[in-house]
Amino acid sequence: MSEQPHSYWDDTRIEELVSRRSKILGPSVWAAARPDAGPVISFAGGLPDIPSLPGEALLRAARTVIDREQKEALEYGGTFGPQPLREAIAERSSGIEGIPVGVDQVMVTSGSAHGIGTVCETLLDPGDIVLTESPNFPGSMRTIRSFGAEQYAVPMDELGLRVDGLEEQLDRAAQAGRRVKFIYCIPTHQNPAGCTLPLDRRERMIELAREHGTLILEDDAYGELWFRENPPPSLFALSGGEQAIKVSSFSKIIATGLRMGWAMGPAPLISRIAALRYDMGSSVFLGRVIAEMIRNGDLERHIVNLRGIYARKLERMEDALRRYCADYCTYQQPQGGFFLWLQLRPDLASHAVQQAAMQRGVIIGQGPQFFADGQATNHLRLAFSYVAMEDIEEGVQRLGEAMAEVGAKSAGK
Numbered sequence: 110m111s112e113q114p115h116s117y118w119d120d121t122r123i124e125e126l127v128s129r130r131s132k133i134l135g136p137s138v139w140a141a142a143r144p145d146a147g148p149v150i151s152f153a154g155g156l157p158d159i160p161s162l163p164g165e166a167l168l169r170a171a172r173t174v175i176d177r178e179q180k181e182a183l184e185y186g187g188t189f190g191p192q193p194l195r196e197a198i199a200e201r202s203s204g205i206e207g208i209p210v211g212v213d214q215v216m217v218t219s220g221s222a223h224g225i226g227t228v229c230e231t232l233l234d235p236g237d238i239v240l241t242e243s244p245n246f247p248g249s250m251r252t253i254r255s256f257g258a259e260q261y262a263v264p265m266d267e268l269g270l271r272v273d274g275l276e277e278q279l280d281r282a283a284q285a286g287r288r289v290k291f292i293y294c295i296p297t298h299q300n301p302a303g304c305t306l307p308l309d310r311r312e313r314m315i316e317l318a319r320e321h322g323t324l325i326l327e328d329d330a331y332g333e334l335w336f337r338e339n340p341p342p343s344l345f346a347l348s349g350g351e352q353a354i355k356v357s358s359f360s361k362i363i364a365t366g367l368r369m370g371w372a373m374g375p376a377p378l379i380s381r382i383a384a385l386r387y388d389m390g391s392s393v394f395l396g397r398v399i400a401e402m403i404r405n406g407d408l409e410r411h412i413v414n415l416r417g418i419y420a421r422k423l424e425r426m427e428d429a430l431r432r433y434c435a436d437y438c439t440y441q442q443p444q445g446g447f448f449l450w451l452q453l454r455p456d457l458a459s460h461a462v463q464q465a466a467m468q469r470g471v472i473i474g475q476g477p478q479f480f481a482d483g484q485a486t487n488h489l490r491l492a493f494s495y496v497a498m499e500d501i502e503e504g505v506q507r508l509g510e511a512m513a514e515v516g517a518k519s520a521g522k
């Protein structure tokens with residue numbers, strides 16, 4: 110059936126109807142990373158490896174849940190999320206964080222994006238200030254902006270967020286008599302920069318947050334996917350669970366399609382966030398399925414397997430980059446996560462390289478989308494997580510050709 114034209118709901122009518130927040134966001138829908146439709150080699154989206162998706166483990170856990178607790182799994186579970194998953198997360202997190210995490214500190218969310226959205230909804234008023242490390246995850250920057258908050262960018266270097274820059278921005282807000290509601294950051298396996306913030310900077314961040322009476326929103330979407338060694342303790346853990354809300358996700362360690370994640374923080378704050386939810390909480394059924402995967406050990410085994418897969422993919426990427434792209438870019442080796450953040454030679458504009466790569470059937474993310482001001486940079490983000498192992502070399506070879514082409518053009522100008 111062909112789509113009917115909407116004569117009544119034209120743009121003017123819609124604009125008259127929608128909220129201020131909706132107006133800030135505008136009509137275009139947030140294009141979160143999706144698998145590509147065509148036969149391309151994609152280094153674009155922060156998506157998990159496809160062959161290792163744990164369908165069998167999910168089926169096994171779902172069967173157990175239906176056999177054992179069908180009634181509870183198919184009823185409303187409450188705004189904090191299904192109790193068995195909250196308990197499993199609290200117990201598992203106590204081990205990972207090295208501090209006791211209580212069930213009342215945990216709220217299950219529909220992915221970490223939803224967690225970030227609900228924190229913003231609970232804390233932000235128009236005119237508030239949020240400090241965001243720069244570069245950053247575009248989805249979060251867009252959400253923060255949509256609540257009318259102003260974002261002050263905090264610069265990063267090769268180790269991550271610069272704490273002197275953070276102090277400067279906190280002082281700047283204080284001098285203007287303005288309130289910094291929170292500092293949003295991705296300290297571990299950052300998106301897009303790939304870096305992991307060292308312990309001394311984490312400790313300084315917490316000191317500064319305490320001094321300025323503000324909170325840290327710690328996005329840990331990739332934290333568990335380390336390759337060789339555990340990253341430093343989270344900001345949540347270092348502050349004894351007091352100064353940070355940590356949002357985490359099952360998207361990258363199980364599957365993005367589940368839309369399941371969690372937020373952990375001071376219990377009274379988590380309670381206020383949950384109080385805002387009208388949706389009766391995230392999926393009880395899926396929550397119980399994940400709780401079962403944690404209980405029977407499948408999740409832990411899967412994560413160990415993923416660490417090996419992503420480490421091998423990164424190795425292959427680096428090998429190919431050495432061979433085909435070494436003349437055109439540099440990068441810091443990531444300790445985990447999904448991303449390589451390439452700094453291009455100054456004569457190579459990221460947009461031109463992206464276009465030239467696209468003409469060769471290779472898709473990549475270019476720098477400006479990761480900066481709040483959208484200013485042109487000469488960075489490219491390569492996700493090595495989703496691309497098939499056997500396509501990596503070919504994809505990087507074509508990317509090298511694209512860089513060579515852009516380099517030759519700019520030399521000829």
Ligand SMILES: Cc1ncc(COP(=O)(O)O)c(C=O)c1O
Binds near residue numbers: 142300368369
């Ligand atoms: C840094 C970061 N935070 C949050 C998300 C949102 O993920 P999800 O809502 O699937 O947990 C992503 C997704 O790519 C991300 O990269």
